[in-house]
Amino acid sequence: MKKFAASALLLSVAFGDVMAQTPVKPDYTKRPxxxxxxxxxxxxxxxxxxxxxxxxxxxxxxxxxxxxxxxxxxxxxxxxxxxxxxxxxxxxxxxxxxxxxxxxxxxxxxxxxxxxxxxxxxxxxxxxxxxxxxxxxxxxxxxxxxxxxxxxxxxxxxxxxxxxxxxxxxxxxxxxxxxxxxxxxxxxxxxxxxIGKKKEAPKVEPVVIPTAPLDTDGDGIPDTEDACPNESGPASLKGCPDKDGDGIADKEDKCPDVKGLAAFQGCPPPDKDGDGIIDSEDKCPDVAGVARFKGCPIPDTDGDGLNDEVDHCPMEAGPASNNGCPEVKQEIIEKVNMAASQIFFASGSAKFTANSYKYMNEVVKVLKEDETLELDIEGHTDNTGSAAINTRLSQSRADAVKKYLMSKGIDAARLTSKGFGPDQPVADNNTAAGKAKNRRVEMKVRK
Known part of the structure; x- marks a missing residue:
């Protein structure tokens, strides 16, 4: 009697499931x-x-x-x-x-x-x-x-x-x-x-009453397909556990509590110097370095304490205050400053006075004797007239000095010129003597 009741219940569930299926709606969507x-x-x-x-x-x-x-x-x-x-x-x-x-x-x-x-x-x-x-x-x-x-x-x-x-x-x-x-x-x-393929009528698949397979560990993988039927695990590992989540089943993982790689049997790759670059890819495995130098420290070719990436003169030692380049000798700075102080122009123009060429030639000589030197040429004026006119005049005078030096064979890449107009006075513009001092050209030599 119990078997008959169970069979009747099973048939009624199956029949009800068939009747509950939603009828397929016809599709009349136009083909291409x-x-x-x-x-x-x-x-x-x-x-x-x-x-x-x-x-x-x-x-x-x-x-x-x-x-x-x-x-x-x-x-x-x-x-x-x-x-x-x-x-x-x-x-x-x-x-x-x-x-x-x-x-x-x-x-x-x-x-x-x-x-x-x-x-x-x-x-x-x-x-x-x-x-x-x-x-x-x-x-x-x-x-x-x-x-x-x-x-x-x-x-x-x-x-x-x-x-x-x-x-x-x-x-x-x-x-x-x-x-x-x-x-x-x-x-x-x-x-x-x-022009498209003719639509096919939808197929109605017969209803199959599923039977639940045995799953001892309750991980959703039947025991017949579960490599670890007594331990819960993901389907990707055939039902076996993976405590550290590195994708390697614990039974095959030599470091089951630490994430690792399959190539190292589930253990992390070795990195003796702790710089984040594994020893097999580290050109300096015993010294911490950076990835762009394959695990080696950033080089400092001239040994001046500044690495080559920030050293403007990586082949010559120099202080950090001068970006790693050797400092210009004081006697050269004074020689260039003195020459700059003797460069004069005709009033209101960028034409040199006759005596100015002698001193500019001295600057040319200094730059040719040491081709590592570079020069910043600055033009300045007093405050007579409008600021706009003075700024243009100071730029024209600085450009004139640069053009003369280039005409004597100095590479333009070693020279910069900038006019500051009346913005950087060195003396009082309320006196004639002060204004004369403010009308000047300055040269700053550097490496």
Whole structure:
């Protein structure tokens, strides 16, 4: 009696599960299809409507005749999105005299190309004989080298002939939204045929009543597939535990409490100097270093305490205060300063006085004797006149010194010139003597 009751219960559960299945909804989504359409471009009707109204056009019978429209041809690609929504891409062409908005129409017929993408909302799916639809999208046009944009809005009727072959009647009002497009009606009739594979009817799989397999450790992996049936573990390790989470099962992990690599049997790779670069890739395994030097310390070629990456003179020792370069000798600094103090210009200009060339030649000699030296040339003025004029004058004077030194063979890369105008006085501008001191050129020699 108990066996009979258990069997009856099992059958009732199975029957109830079958009855509870949701019926499969038929799919009438349009397969990919290609279409050919004969079209008429109607600009006169749209022009009259925009100037007047729809009621006026009806009362005055101002809709364009076929002879006033421009014929053309279009091809299209259609693809269903849902039973009630299709996507379409259209390419059409016509020969006509395009009536631009802000320019006179051409005197000769030329080719108008229009390309657009539309969404088409159908009232009924494709299994109905007749289905009205609404159209909206965006498009671009090209005419005689002019490109423009438009918005196609309209309606249509789709007639299903046989085997998903359709006749389409289209009517669109195309809104010209750029200077190179104009409002017009677009009328079309054509054929549309599917090119995709025919849909297959959905298969209904028979209901199978599952039986739970034995899973001793409760990890969701049946004992027949569990390499560790008495210990819970992930499926990726065939049900075996992994305490340190390194992807290596504890039974194969020589360091089960520390994450490691399979190449080292679950242990971390060795790194004796603790610089984060494993010994097998570390060129200096006993000294901490950085990755860009393959585990070795950053080099200091000249041994001046500044590593080569920040040392401006990595092959010559020098103090950090001079960026690792040797300091310029004081006698050279004084010699250049003295020469700079003897450089004078004609009043209000950047022309040298005759005596200035002698001292600039001394600077040339210093720079040629030591080609590691570089020179900053600074021009200064007093505060007589506007600051803008003084700044330009000081820059011109500094540039003049630089140009002279270059003419004597000094590389431009070793020279900089900058005018500071009246901004850095060294004496009181309220006295003639102070102003004279402020009208100067300074030279700062460096390595």
């Amino acid at each position: 299809a290609l279409g050919v359409h004969f079209i008429m471009q109607d600009f006169p009707s749209a022009t009259y409507l925009r100037a007047n109204s729809l009621s006026a056009a009806i009362n005055d019978k101002k809709f364009a005749k076929l002879s006033e429209m421009s014929p053309g041809l279009a091809i299209s690609y259609w693809k269903g999105v849902t039973n009630h929504l299709d996507f379409a891409a259209n390419l059409s062409g016509s020969f006509l005299k395009y009536p631009f908005k802000n320019r006179p129409a051409g005197t000769q017929e030329k080719f108008l190309m229009e390309i657009d993408a539309t969404a088409n909302a159908k009232m009924l799916p494709d299994n109905y004989w007749v289905s009205p639809y609404l159209t909206a999208g965006v498009g671009i046009s090209s005419y005689s080298g002019y490109w423009g944009t438009y918005i196609p809005l309209g309606t249509g009727i789709q007639v299903n002939l046989f085997d998903e072959t359709f006749i389409q009647l289209q009517s669109q009002y195309r809104l010209g939204i750029s200077d190179n497009t104009n409002y017009h009606f677009y009328w079309g009739v054509g054929f549309l045929g599917n």
